[in-house]
Amino acid sequence: MTQPLSGFTVVENDSFVAAPSACLALSQMGAEIIKIDPLKGGPDIDRWPITAEGRSIYWGTLNRGKRSVAIDLRSDEGRELAQALITATGDEPAKTGIFMTNNVGRSFLADDVLRAKRDDLIHVKVQGSADGGPGVDYTVNAETGIPGITGPAESPRPANHALPAWDLLCGQAAVTAVVSGLLQRSTTGQGTYAEIALQDIALSAVANLGWYTEALQPAGERTKHGNHIFGTFGTDFTTSDDRSVMITAITRRQWQALVDSTGMTAVVEALQSALGIDLSQEEARYAQRETLEALFKPWFAARTLDQVSAELAGSGVLWAPYRSIGEVAREAAGTSAGSDGAGTGAIRGLASEQLGDMLVGANPIRFDGEYLSGEKPTVLGEATHEVLSEKLGLSQTDLGRLSDSGVLNS
Template identity: 95%
Template sequence: MAQPLSGFTVVENDSFVAAPSACLALSQMGAEIIKIDPLKGGPDIDRWPITAEGRSIYWGTLNRGKRSVAIDLRSEEGQELAQSLITATGDEPAKTGIFITNNVGRSFLTDDVLRAKRDDLIHVKVQGSADGGPGVDYTVNAETGIPGITGPAESPRPANHALPAWDLLCGQAAVTAVVSGLLQRSTTGEGTYAEIALKDIALSAVANLGWYTEALQPAGEREKHGNHIFGTFGTDFTTSDDRSVMITAITRRQWQALVDSTGMTAVIEALQTALGIDLSQEEARYAQRETLEALFKPWFAARTLDQVSAELAGSGVLWAPYRSIGEVAREAAGASAAGGSEDAGTGVIRGLASDQLGDMLVGANPIRFDGEYLSGEQPTVLGEATHEVLSEKLGLTQTELGRLSDSGVLNS
């Protein structure tokens, strides 16, 4: 199918996760992404994880499918080139003039400067905080209060999580800002300047879950309680072969399926009678979560993972085995090698060959258009498209490109 953003050109000047992930998502929907990089790359060019040769898997994965243009952004000529790329109209002005950034301190890329060159510019800026202060996912997360309710119940220390969730959510908000800007420009002819603070993303998300309102209730702040699901019953269990599974019983149907499948009907009925409670109610299951965990624990401990899987198959119990990153990677790599990219559960993960990084595993766009994942992006090499893009977009001749290379504005 035709990609929804085919023909659109987006220019980015950014680093790390939020803004690059936004541009990756736009690329996967068909947009051409021109990434303006410093000559030696941005501060994330060597960010871990890395290959055995020391090349950044992080940078190469988040920035694939983009045309990297490496410019000396400290020089006046380099700054003018960057401005020209961002504000170029091309043959279809309605599909150009889109800029995403998270840079700080580059006065030549402020909205006032760029909008003076193109007044219908769609400019999306990702920030740390709304007052312009710095912030990354890890510091923002600390300020949300989430680490205080994460981790083992017996630990007084806050617990971070490994996933940069706020960065990823911020990236998708940036995509929304771009699409909203395009809609506004198509209907009014006006451009957009949208600022998105990572801290605002996190605080807004937690507030919209009702968690801050909850903290003001008479019961006070929520306490951490390990892997138990708040407000219902769900936790992890260990099998006889030392595998872990996550069991959830959120709805009445799921709860009844768990009770029936594990042969616990009589035990649960006796517990309800003894305590005068109704465990079909979520709040009752949550209140008795530790007792229920102890009751179900022997059933899982007496079975291997394969046996648990066989006995719960088709039962209506909502559960999943815990898998390591390596297990997921090996399964996806095997499916890719076998041509099984459409296999359920791995269809969104694809193999991609890269001269710099070797065999990569990358994610397709998780939005399935007409039942299909959109993918097909190619690896990106720092500065590889510099001369091609400047010639194509700005009309620079080989002589001009040579002069810029000789003067150090561009790499040779």
């Protein structure tokens, strides 16, 4: 199928997760992404995880499918080149003039400066906090209160989660801001300047789940529940071969399926009668979560993971085995790695001269039933001369002079 953003050009100047992940998503939907990089790369150019040779898997994965242009942004000529790339109209002005950034302190990339050069600019800026202060996923998460209800129930200490969830949500909000800007420009001819603070993303998301309202109720703040799901029944169990599985019973149908599949009908009926409760009610299952955990624990402990899988197959029980990152990678590598672009699901193989065989994610939005993929590896500064010649009309003489003077990489 034709990718929905095919023919559009987005210029980015950013680092770390939120804005680069947004531009990766735009690239997967067909947009040409021109990434303006410092000559030696931004602050995340060597960020972990890295290969045995010290190359950043992190940078190479988040920034694939982009055309990297390395420019000395400390020089006047370099700054002028960056401004020209951002505000260039090209042959189809309606598909250009889109800029994504998270830079701080670069006045030459301020919205008023750029808009003076192109007034219909679509400019999206990712920030740490709405007042312009710094912030990363880990500091923002600390401020939300979430670490206080994460981790083992017996631990008094806050627990960070490994996933940069707020960064990734912020990236998708930035994609929405770009698409909204394109819609406004197509209908009014006007550009947009959208600012998205990582802190606002996190606070808004938690508030919209009702968790802050909950804290103001008579019961007060929620406490830690370990691996139990709050407000329902769901927790982890260990099998006889020391594997872990996550079992959930959120709906009545899921609960009944769990009871039936484990042969616990009589025991559950006796428990309900003794306590005068109805475990088909979600709140009752939550209140008795520890009792129910103890009730089902022997059933899982008596079976291997393969046996659990066989007995729960087609039962209607909502469950999943816990897998390590390595297990997921090895399974995906069996069908994807070593064959560039291979794979039919969300994980694809991508061959890179610098990083070797990579496993990368396709765009999770399926258009007409198909995942969008097909990105190419990106190398820092590799497209500099090509892009400046193509977009700004610079001659080889111009490019040679700028390279000799240190404004561009050679």
